[in-house]
Amino acid sequence: MCLFSFLVVIIFSFAFGTDLQVYNGMVPGILWVAFIFSGLLGLNRSFGTERDKGTLSGLLLCPVAPWEIFLAKMIGTLIFTTIMEIFTFLVFIILYNQNVLPFLVPLSLVIFLGTLGFSIVGTIFSAMSSATKARDVILSILVFPISVPVIIASVKATGLILEGRSIQTVYAWLKILVAFDMVFLLLAYLTFSHIMEE
Amino acid sequence: MDELHGQKYVVKARELIKKFGFKTALRQVNLSLISGDCLALFGPNGAGKTTLIQILCSLTLPTSGKVVIAGLDTRYHRAAIHRLIGVIAHDTFLYGDLTAVENLNFYGRMYNVPKLKARIDDLIDQVGLRAYKNDPVHTYSRGMKQRLSVARAILHDPAILFLDEPYTGLDQQGADDLQRLLNQFRDQRKTIVLASHNLARGLELCSHAAILNAGELIYHENTAGIDKNEFKQMYLKLTEEKTWSHQISAQVSYENSRRSYGKIFFPNSDPKN
Amino acid sequence: MMLLALYAIFFYAPVEKTMGLVQKIFYIHVPAAFIAFLAFFITFAASILYLVKKDNQWDLIALCSAEIGIIFCTIVLVTGPIWAKPVWNVWWTWDPRLTTTLILWFIYVAYLMLRGVVGENKKANFSAVFGIIGFVNVPLTFFAIRLWRTIHPVMITSRGINISGPMKDTLALTFSAFCLLFIFLLLTRMRLEKMKRATETVIAMFEERHHF
Numbered sequence: 001m002c003l004f005s006f007l008v009v010i011i012f013s014f015a016f017g018t019d020l021q022v023y024n025g026m027v028p029g030i031l032w033v034a035f036i037f038s039g040l041l042g043l044n045r046s047f048g049t050e051r052d053k054g055t056l057s058g059l060l061l062c063p064v065a066p067w068e069i070f071l072a073k074m075i076g077t078l079i080f081t082t083i084m085e086i087f088t089f090l091v092f093i094i095l096y097n098q099n100v101l102p103f104l105v106p107l108s109l110v111i112f113l114g115t116l117g118f119s120i121v122g123t124i125f126s127a128m129s130s131a132t133k134a135r136d137v138i139l140s141i142l143v144f145p146i147s148v149p150v151i152i153a154s155v156k157a158t159g160l161i162l163e164g165r166s167i168q169t170v171y172a173w174l175k176i177l178v179a180f181d182m183v184f185l186l187l188a189y190l191t192f193s194h195i196m197e198e
Numbered sequence: 199m200d201e202l203h204g205q206k207y208v209v210k211a212r213e214l215i216k217k218f219g220f221k222t223a224l225r226q227v228n229l230s231l232i233s234g235d236c237l238a239l240f241g242p243n244g245a246g247k248t249t250l251i252q253i254l255c256s257l258t259l260p261t262s263g264k265v266v267i268a269g270l271d272t273r274y275h276r277a278a279i280h281r282l283i284g285v286i287a288h289d290t291f292l293y294g295d296l297t298a299v300e301n302l303n304f305y306g307r308m309y310n311v312p313k314l315k316a317r318i319d320d321l322i323d324q325v326g327l328r329a330y331k332n333d334p335v336h337t338y339s340r341g342m343k344q345r346l347s348v349a350r351a352i353l354h355d356p357a358i359l360f361l362d363e364p365y366t367g368l369d370q371q372g373a374d375d376l377q378r379l380l381n382q383f384r385d386q387r388k389t390i391v392l393a394s395h396n397l398a399r400g401l402e403l404c405s406h407a408a409i410l411n412a413g414e415l416i417y418h419e420n421t422a423g424i425d426k427n428e429f430k431q432m433y434l435k436l437t438e439e440k441t442w443s444h445q446i447s448a449q450v451s452y453e454n455s456r457r458s459y460g461k462i463f464f465p466n467s468d469p470k471n
Numbered sequence: 472m473m474l475l476a477l478y479a480i481f482f483y484a485p486v487e488k489t490m491g492l493v494q495k496i497f498y499i500h501v502p503a504a505f506i507a508f509l510a511f512f513i514t515f516a517a518s519i520l521y522l523v524k525k526d527n528q529w530d531l532i533a534l535c536s537a538e539i540g541i542i543f544c545t546i547v548l549v550t551g552p553i554w555a556k557p558v559w560n561v562w563w564t565w566d567p568r569l570t571t572t573l574i575l576w577f578i579y580v581a582y583l584m585l586r587g588v589v590g591e592n593k594k595a596n597f598s599a600v601f602g603i604i605g606f607v608n609v610p611l612t613f614f615a616i617r618l619w620r621t622i623h624p625v626m627i628t629s630r631g632i633n634i635s636g637p638m639k640d641t642l643a644l645t646f647s648a649f650c651l652l653f654i655f656l657l658l659t660r661m662r663l664e665k666m667k668r669a670t671e672t673v674i675a676m677f678e679e680r681h682h683f
Contacts, residue, residue, distance in 0.1 A: 053293075053294065054289030054291065055289075055291055055293060057257060057287070057289060057291060058289075058291025058292075058305075058350075059308075060257055061255065061257065061280055061283075061285055062280060062305070062308040062309060063276075063277040063278070063280040063281045063308070063310075064308060065276075065277060121604075124600075124604070128589075128597050128601070131589065131590070131593055131597075132585075132588040133588050134588050138585060138588050141581045141584055141585075142581050142601065144577070145577040145578045145581055145608070146578070146604060146605065146608050148574055148608075148612050149608065149611040149612050149614075149615040152615045152616065153615055156618075156619060172618055173618065176611070176614060176615050176618065180611055183607060183611065184604075187603065187604055187607060191522065191600045191603060191604075194522055194596045194599070194600055195597065195600055197259060197593075197596060218591055218592040220591070220668070220671045220672045220674070220675040221675050222675075
């Protein structure tokens with residue numbers, strides 16, 4: 001997963017040449033594209049092996065609510081994706097000469113919220129797509145349209161922070177990210193048991 | 199009707215119907231077991247045995263009908279029911295990369311089993327896997343995996359056990375071992391429902407037998423002491439052709455559809471018949 | 472019903488004022504947009520009802536509404552650029568409404584594709600969940616994009632045009648015509664789907680009968 005995200009970051013630098021001016025506008029976008037594509041790779045494993053090996057039924061037979069299974073899977077995805085993102089981020093700052101030290105705290109907040117949103121949506125759809133024939137394809141088709149608000153908000157917020165703007169401007173984007181996360185957590189809570197029904 | 203001879207029903211299924219899309223897997227299945235009963239569920243492939251077991255364990259909800267386990271409805275009290283039941287199926291529900299101890303540890307924590315470590319050691323000895331307990335499960339033979347699966351199933355000391363084709367893929371030794379363990383459970387007065395193709399072993403273990411054919415329960419009697427060959431003959435005869443009630447109901451549904459949709463779908467028939 | 476809808480559509484032609492021939496697309500574009508969103512709202516409501524009641528009727532409504540909705544959504548996305556090019560000289564603008572409609576289109580496609588790959592027994596469940604998630608996503612997307620647009624310099628000003636009297640009437644007329652058309656298409660599609668499901672049930676019964 002990490003390897004893939006490194007590749008994405010590097011390939012983009014080839015795609016856009018070495019003109020620094022062009023870079024600065026694209027920088028947050030490139031970062032998040034790397035995050036999202038590698039995140040998708042990892043997501044498939046979340047429920048894929050469970051269904052393949054039949055252990056999903058074993059989990060469902062435990063005295064835990066399906067919602068708790070969702071939370072567990074989601075947090076697992078979140079942790080793995082975050083680790084991947086940290087490494088990617090390091091490569092990224094080096095290759096693109098970004099100065100991030102002053103912005104580490106707000107940046108971490110944005111990345112966390114964005115990754116959380118992506119993990120929530122991804123886990124829901126991973127649970128669904130693992131039960132279908134064309135797993136990877138349908139996962140991407142389902143995740144992308146729904147992740148649009150997260151992606152826009154995260155990219156914009158990251159860009160603003162890297163440019164050194166004040167917290168005020170970023171505030172609105174943070175609101176959207178938080179709203180998205182809460183709404184989808186609620187939706188997952190309400191609907192996950194239906195997804196887990198055999 | 200919650201009691202029979204003063205004893206409460208521990209498993210009660212009423213009017214179960216299960217449809218998958220347009221195919222009906224279970225038709226009006228009724229089943230009741232009291233504590234300590236041991237039921238062998240026989241039937242040909244595709245009869246619906248696995249579906250029935252899944253519904254009884256509350257892994258699936260029926261299209262209509264109700265299942266009540268120890269007074270708890272499967273629609274609303276799944277977590278509580280799961281504490282009371284253990285399931286051994288063709289799938290072992292074991293994680294191949296983990297060792298036996300790690301697997302049991304995981305499930306033990308999920309079920310909140312008290313004094314977990316002692317219990318795990320005890321169970322591993324019971325199923326005879328002590329020498330292999332720290333090896334990853336994917337190195338085990340099928341028989342060993344199945345034995346570990348039994349340990350997993352009874353980790354939380356459930357009162358009711360559901361078994362779905364547990365003998366599949368086991369060699370003679372493995373099957374004997376499993377039989378021994380199951381006999382122990384029966385003697386401990388656990389309620390057991392065993393779905394299997396293996397008539398001999400099922401009859402040996404259980405006091406009651408039921409036959410499921412094409413989604414219908416066509417036989418449900420006490421079979422303690424019955425002659426195995428006699429039973430086999432009867433079983434073959436019953437499952438060779440569709441039962442009478444099924445033929446009747448299929449005919450009736452056909453007639454009803456014909457009347458509703460008339461000439462569009464049945465151009466050769468007269469809808470007024 | 473169908474005659475009424477068609478009549479209404481043809482009737483409006485003489486009523487409209489000529490403000491550039493292309494402007495007439497406005498009468499198709501706006502009602503179609505409204506219907507595209509309405510259709511998915513119906514899918515959303517039907518999905519909720521399905522999950523609560525587990526009655527396949529609701530799943531049927533959700534499916535049919537989505538199929539008709541995507542048609543109207545496509546109409547919006549096609550008429551938009553056709554109108555925009557002569558008027559503003561661009562094919563596409565990242566205007567919040569148009570972009571949200573594009574995302575809605577993708578959500579429709581995802582919904583229908585999901586139904587295509589999932590097995591029968593889980594299809595209704597999964598589609599219902601996606602119907603709910605997809606619809607909730609729409610307002611969130613709209614706000615996100617709108618926020619995005621206010622930060623960048625806006626290329627095209629808002630599409631608010633002062634609607635004068637006769638144009639308002641025409642709009643109202645085409646609006647009702649489209650609504651009627653939608654209802655008609657929906658009911659027809661539903662009837663078709665019901666027949667299809669009944670046939671498949673009967674075929675399944677036949678197969679069982681002659682299987683042994």
